[in-house]
Amino acid sequence: MTIFNLTGIFVKVFNDLFSYVDINHKFMCEVPESSLNSTEMVNTLVGISGDIEGNIMFGYTDKTAKALAAKIMGTASVDKLDIFVKSALADFYSEFCKRVTNEIKTDNLYKPSNGESKDYTLFSSNPTYVAGENMYGMISKVPSKKLFFKVDGEKFGIAYNLEQK
Amino acid sequence: MENIAEVLQDKQELLFSLAKKSFEEVVAEITEETLVANGEFSIPTDDRLSLSIIIGLSGETNGRILINTSVAYGNNIAVAMNFGDPLDSQDDLFIYLAEFANMVCGRAATHINNQFGKREIWISPPAIFSAQDLEIITPNVSSMKAYYEFTHGKFILDMGFSESSYDDF
Numbered sequence: 001m002t003i004f005n006l007t008g009i010f011v012k013v014f015n016d017l018f019s020y021v022d023i024n025h026k027f028m029c030e031v032p033e034s035s036l037n038s039t040e041m042v043n044t045l046v047g048i049s050g051d052i053e054g055n056i057m058f059g060y061t062d063k064t065a066k067a068l069a070a071k072i073m074g075t076a077s078v079d080k081l082d083i084f085v086k087s088a089l090a091d092f093y094s095e096f097c098k099r100v101t102n103e104i105k106t107d108n109l110y111k112p113s114n115g116e117s118k119d120y121t122l123f124s125s126n127p128t129y130v131a132g133e134n135m136y137g138m139i140s141k142v143p144s145k146k147l148f149f150k151v152d153g154e155k156f157g158i159a160y161n162l163e164q165k
Numbered sequence: 166m167e168n169i170a171e172v173l174q175d176k177q178e179l180l181f182s183l184a185k186k187s188f189e190e191v192v193a194e195i196t197e198e199t200l201v202a203n204g205e206f207s208i209p210t211d212d213r214l215s216l217s218i219i220i221g222l223s224g225e226t227n228g229r230i231l232i233n234t235s236v237a238y239g240n241n242i243a244v245a246m247n248f249g250d251p252l253d254s255q256d257d258l259f260i261y262l263a264e265f266a267n268m269v270c271g272r273a274a275t276h277i278n279n280q281f282g283k284r285e286i287w288i289s290p291p292a293i294f295s296a297q298d299l300e301i302i303t304p305n306v307s308s309m310k311a312y313y314e315f316t317h318g319k320f321i322l323d324m325g326f327s328e329s330s331y332d333d334f
Binding site: 039045046047048049050053054055057083086087090123124125126127128129130131132133134135136137138139140141161 | 214215217219220221222223224227228229255259260263264287288289290292293294295296297298299300301302303304305306325327
């Protein structure tokens with residue numbers, strides 16, 4: 001059973017990181033998804049393992065990818081999604097997932113909601129960039145949740161399924 | 166003194182050989198075929214959808230395992246897992262292939278952890294994608310590939326190892 005507020009953690013980390021890179025952003029809503037997710041134009045997948053396991057998938061548009069990469073790389077603009085851009089985006093989402101796992105650890109170690117502290121062992125794997133036409137994806141066999149945000153006027157989704165072992 | 170790069174290379178080759186062994190064992194159990202790695206080939210995607218299964222690796226060794234095939238070949242494995250009966254829907258295809266990937270990677274994790282005598286790797290649940298012109302890139306990863314062609318189709322087992330650490334805790 002999940003004893004922490006995952007939505008709150010994702011929204012906090014999202015706000016922290018997108019404020020840091022200085023891009024307009026806003027949390028819109030949370031929707032339950034089926035296990036088969038239709039994906040966005042560009043996606044980044046990060047696997048989580050340890051005491052909690054699952055996948056986190058970031059789905060965003062080509063325009064958001066370029067705007068975000070330009071901010072991370074410190075350039076005025078990015079014209080195409082080359083390997084350097086994909087690498088920069090991978091580092092950004094890796095940082096995102098590390099912060100999420102760190103928040104989960106901190107919440108449960110120092111501020112447990114049920115009075116019992118637990119020191120979670122959590123790992124995040126290498127981010128993988130996934131793109132393609134008419135793409136369908138499944139990040140877990142059970143229905144996952146999806147959070148919708150608006151980034152620079154564009155749709156940005158985070159689909160996740162994290163289960164305690 | 167042995168070069169650190171050589172030690173790392175040997176370790177990655179050992180991990181990859183155990184992953185290949187697991188893939189061959191699981192496919193043999195499902196299809197009753199004995200698998201041997203082939204020479205390099207590509208899977209044409211002109212008239213069929215690409216399909217990839219991604220499983221994250223973390224712990225002492227970070228990276229990912231990627232199983233590349235096409236929807237048609239993936240369907241052959243799913244049907245074999247369904248005792249030869251056709252699948253009801255595309256959801257079934259993804260669910261069977263997720264289980265197939267779980268079997269392969271779970272067994273690989275067991276072989277690897279037994280070999281090292283400790284919890285060397287952790288695996289995350291499989292994620293499956295199908296698309297036209299599917300593009301999957303894991304930056305900062307060096308990968309090793311094995312190619313398998315048998316009656317159920319063509320499969321590429323790709324194991325990538327991180328060149329930098331992505332786990333903090």
